[in-house]
Amino acid sequence: MIRITEQQVRLQAQAEDKQGAIRQAGDLLVRSGCIETGYIDSMLQREQVANTYLGNGIAIPHGLPRDQELIHRTGIAVLQLPAGVIWNPGEIVHLVVAIAARSDEHIDALRRLTRVLGDMAAVERLIHTTDPRDIIEALTGERPATPSAVADYTAFFEAVIQNRTGLHARPATRFVELARGFQAAIRVRYGERVADGKSLIALLQLGVERGATIRVSAEGPDAAQALATLQEAIAAGLGDELEPLPARDEKIPGAVPRWAPRSAAAIYSGLGASGGLAIAPLQRYRRERLEVADQPGNPASEGLALQHALDAAQAELDQLYEEVRARLGSSRAAIFRAHREFLQDAELIQEAVRLIYAGHGAAWAWQQAISRRVNQLQQLDDPVLAGRAVDLSDVGERVLRHLLGVSAPGAFPISGPVILVADDLTPSDTAALDPDIVQGLCTARGGPTSHTAIIARSQGIPAVVAAGEGVLALADGTPAILDGFNGRLYVKPSEADLAEARTLQVQLQQQEEAAQGQRFAPAVTRDGHHVEIAANINRAEEVPQALAAGAEGVGLMRTEFLFLGRAAPPSEDEQYAAYCAMARALNGRPLIIRTLDIGGDKQVPYLELSAEDSSFLGLRGIRLCLVYPDLFVTQLRALYRAAACGPISIMFPMIATLEDFAQAREYAERVRRELNAPRLPLGMMVEVPSAVLLAEEFAAEVDFFSIGTNDLTQYTLAMDRLHPQLARQADALHPAVLRMIARTVEAARAAGKWVGVCGGMASEPLGAALLVGLGVSELSMTIPSLATIKAQIRSRSLAELQQLAQRALRCRTAEEVRAL
Helix, strand or coil, X not given: CCCCCHHHEECCCCCCCHHHHHHHHHHHHHHCCCECCHHHHHHHHHHHHCCCEEECCEECCECCXXXXXXXXXXXXXXXXXXXXXXXXXXEEEEEEEEEECCCCCCHHHHHHHHHHHCCHXXXXXXXXXXXXXXXXXXXXXXXCCCCCCCCCCCEEEEEECCCCCCCCHHHHHHHHHHHCCCCCXXXXXXCCEEEECCCHHHHHHHCCCCCCEEEEEEECCCHHHHHHHHHHHHHCCCCCCCCCCCCCCCXXXXXXXXXXXXXXXXXXXXXXXXCCEEEEEEEECCCCCCCCCCCCCCHHHHHHHHHHHHHHHHHHHHHHHHHHHHHHCHHHHHHHHHHHHHCCXXXXXXXXXXXXXXXXXXXXXXXXXXXXXXXXXXXXXXXXXXXXXXXXXXXXXXXXXXXXXXXXXXXXXXXXXXXXXXXCCCHHHHHCCCCCCEEEEEECCCCCCCHHHHHHHHCCCCEEECXXXXXXXXXXXXXXXXXXCCCEEXXXXXXXXXXXXXXHHHHHXXXXXXXXXXXXXXXXXXXXXXXXXXEEECCHHHHHXXXXXXXXXEEEECCHHHCXXXXXCCCHHHHHHHHHHHHHHHCCCCEEEECCCXXXXXXXXXXXXXXXXXXXXXXXXXXXXHHCHHHHHHHHHHHHHHHHHCCEEEEECCCCCHHHHHHHHHHXXXXXXXXXXXXXXXXXXXXXXXXHHCHHHHHCCCCEEEECHHHHHHHHHCCCXXXXXXXXXXXXXXXXXXXXXXXXXXXXHHCCCEEEECCHHHHCHHHHHHHHHHCCXXXXXXXXXXXXXXXXXXXXXXXXXXXXXXXXXXCCCHHHHHHC
């Protein structure tokens, strides 16, 4: 709960117009240290795109989400205007409740304000009171208290976040749950940013990634106990299970061979979201659609109904969390803790309340507020965030059912093992499935990064997503084979195909066990050709895991984690420490570090990058570094200094022209001379067609090439590899992409330079085989793929792989290549 001081309340004020009232209220927030002056302009701009009038003489102006960095801490200020001011035509405001929300502490005040709205007598008292404590008590439930300081508390500890995806929703939710169990005030610092340790949204906004160091401080009667509990919880993973979840671009170890039934009646292609083979008849999953009519009622009663529905939904999510935790573990169940936090979203509740007081029913108002946010998420370029629309829709429907008095759907009636087919599934749907009955999932929409996919993987249910609307027309009971590794649904296979698929299931398990047993053996073909196998990792903490999985070095260290989620760029010393730690952890093994590769699709406050409609074609990679030379030079200095800790090669991303590489090399050489450092190998990423077409010229300049097959594929085929409709066509095994790779290798070989691949193609058995056959000498991949790829190379001769690659180059389509 947020605290409001008397200095944040101004009584008996006057204002000529709405703008003047907002400026006065904003000035209270500035004076109390909550916001920078610029946030007042953001509040005024918000009025141009949204109506902040709630009703009954109360308005809640607040700024635009993009200006959140102008907020130092969450705060509320109240301007009392007994004479009133015109807000919009027909709307007179007497109480201006200005909100600067950096987290969700103000939710309680907002809910109290909602209750006040329904009591005109209480509103009249607040409009005319001469005691600021009356207003504070109405919003907080208590008399004035001093605001929290921004500085850390005296008692603290520091910890490194080891969770695979950092302090993301599930571990952050666990942290907040523990913190709220203590009376002590708790703060979390990450760099220059500080968050309330009892606010999930505030923690998530810190953007703490794996390997980051945070400081947790506390003050209060049980501060020591709180710190001890939280420190132990962080060390234990905050509820995350020990095995890492597969990342979006990771193939499951022991990937299935490119097998397909010989006589399937139809094949549907999508994206593999959970590996494995499922063999069973199809059954369609149909969700009940909720019909909502706008039935206005007394605003106070409708607001109370919304509150009761929110409370009931929260109770249900608590129960669902306990049920899923018992079956799947805390880390998977924590998805529903994150769902619970959606119900704390201030703007969502504000919009629903505003619609209620504008004369609409609670159910209709809630549906409209949810639908608007779901649509906004679906339109985002980021597929991970867009996928969260399903989560929000799931939560919204849960509340809506209570508002409509409609019971939740019971267990889906299924007789015998089936492959479930659906338009899409919510996490709640998926968690309720019995993996002994549901052998596989196939959805027309969705994505492999969704919480639904995560739950499917955790239950061991093979899943294919984004398979297209055609799968929804398939009849129940149709026999099928679902290939979750490669994203295929085969309809009506023959009995012989079914028997073959069952045999393949057994073989896959045996192959995986054998590959893991030989993971430390080098990747040497049967005729003696050695291929270097490296890992794509970001931090030194991941090196032991990579080496234990069979890696011989690091072929791609991404450095973006050092630059994102912070208010200022990392210092030279901070970067040096990270690069040196990685080199020392490798103990003499090769390390290739890619310089900063971000662009307009990332939020980097200190760079003030403009959002770009086509971020993949904009200011990114080496282009950005050349525009911000101070940033680039600082990184280069850290890299050259770290070379004393172990063998390091530097790689420049997004090189499209000879001028790009020449300028980057000039900066590097200038830094090297200033530090009197030894020369380091300088390479470039081959990611765009222009780099391939100029490969002969580049080969004369660079020390090595590293092909990023993910980006090379999307730039060559002009298809966003993360687009839900196009992703399955953006295939790195397309002949056009293979010919790009072949041309690059030929140019490098003629100049005596080596070529590596650090994209997703290297993690795929057939892709790795083709790359070796094309002449690539180093493959760098995700950790789970290491053992499988090494085993794949050891099983073939170089001559066989070269012959396979030449046949692939003569193919016309990706399907023809995969048929090899």
